[in-house]
Amino acid sequence: MCACSGKQIEKINGVSFVGSPERASQAHVDAIVSINADYASVMPYGFIREPDTPEIIFDTDRQWFGETRMGARQYVELLHANGIRVMIKPHLWIWRGMFTGDMKMETEADWQRLEASYREFILNYADLARETGADMFCIGTELEEFVKARPAFWEGLIADIRERYRGKLTYAANWDEYTRTPFWEDLDYIGIDAYFPLSESRDPGLEEMRAGWQKWKTEIRELSLELDRPVLFTEYGYRSMDYTAKKPWLVDRNDERVNLGAQAEAQRALFEEFWREPWFAGGFVWKWFLHHPVSGGPGDNRFTPQNKPAEKVLREYYGRF
Template sequence: MNPMKRMAAAWSALVVLFVGAGCSSSGGDEEDTPQPAPSASGPSTRPADGDTGAFRGMTLPSWNTHDYDSPQAATYLQQIAATGARWVTLTPTWYQDRVTDSELRTTEETASDESLRSIIRRAHDAGLAIMVKPHVDLVKGGDRAGIRPADPDAWFAAYRRFITHYADLAADTGVEQLSVGTELAGTSQDGARWSGVIAAVRGRYRGRLTYAANYDEYRNVPFWKDLDVIGIDAYWPLADRATTDGAQLREAWKPIADELAAFSERQQRKVLFTEAGYVSQRGTTTAPYSWTVSKSDGSAEQAAAYEALLASFDGKAWWAGVCWWMWDDWPDSGETAKHLAYTPHGKPAEEVLRRWWAHTG
């Protein structure tokens, strides 16, 4: 989820239901368990090899340089683990000024490498496996899907430097999975250049790789077979009006699940929901991608949406799991009041997660 969209509803509201996926599963085969990347200086403890399990995850995004090494970090990780999650996703972000630019840079909103190393150690100590999912955003806001560089060669050269930086860090810290990109629909159809980026990452990092395509982007991505798993940010609208009707929501997922199953078979890759989430606002199932659907409490609708996704996909052989967007904002950084935000913490949706996850292996 683009953090710049925290100021307004994102993406097109005219999108119709067509195909989708998410980031959590209680069933998984031994062959799907990612192996930690070799590391010369890995964490003091980490999930044992073969024990990272199906991807039952929660995103803990960063908005500032020192979020990940703040005193709150350890508390958040313990809370995430208490839901039954086995994975946490971290999102260091670099920025460019305009959609046509070729330069990527860090800002005061970019998590420092030191803070990333710190939270990776803490997450492993808490028994969590890790996906690092670097983001690129625009300094003045806007949708990263609109990035279309005027000089593609220069942009991809800059992007390769950016993503291999995190491949090195992931390899050095024993991170279990890395996303090579997130919702870059304006560039993701350039299969040749992306294959070159992925090859450069493979030369530095031996863990599992994915790319986090938006739900209306994934079918146009030509490089899935260069990766280990198909990643989809699963923000499909499920209703045309606010609802807590679980049967209706599960019915809405059926054609999406059918399309994803067929796509998975064609690509010979499992589908991971690299993001899925719902604000606790009335109407969230009509526009899951929006931070600002309404000003009315929708915690029951959020919980119903969590339940429907897990009930619709859990146990499907082609589904690798779900990573929910997102846990609590850092103190003083949230632009959406917690009782209306994406976090399930302290809401009925957290209890849904505990029922599905806490007692599964």
């Protein structure tokens, strides 16, 4: 659907379904259904030793089940059996958790090796998306230097994926990358991992965070209308801690004080600003673990909304839209 048609786009009320060492069970999916989610991203992984290493290692018996092809298939099939649509969203992990957006080769030969390795990795999962009838496929996650350095490769890769898979396509650009991504018009959605800074406050309130969205929202809307593509938050979320909206992308092990209310209000601000917009397609909260009863909780300062006030906010807005 045209992003600027003025019609209401059906919202994607999604969760980022974290790969586990084990198979998913019906109880794991029941928890997703209970918050009115209707979409999940399934995230198989490939691994790279260093940011300048051209070889991607994937689908090995040393990985967790949910991060492999077999595991992704089992997750997709179970989610589909429950009426939940699926985006297959392959990720790369660089040793020690280094940022994938900085991945950059030193020589032309290494760039070509990386291209060959990435093509094998991503087409493997595009084939899985076709085989399982996945509803959407994400061609990459936060790979700015790779995209910037090798635009012709990405153009060809998208064409190759289209030949294999007929569903919707997106790319998960980091929040400070998406305006420079060159191939949005070749995809169906402008995908953004939406960790935009909104407030410097320790304990920001709802209106402060809504105000913090305004400049970013204007930029996002303008790009959507210019390119005639709806915007999808391929990831969104906040940690349940003080200063949650200052640098929402932080994944460190800091011991900031748990702040459940700030996380809940940050999510509410995002829903209030975006979910009614006709050019906005919805998003996938980061992140949702299989074992719901023991995930998150009142002492946890990490991203998951599970067993926190933020879960009630999700249930409310996902039920509303």
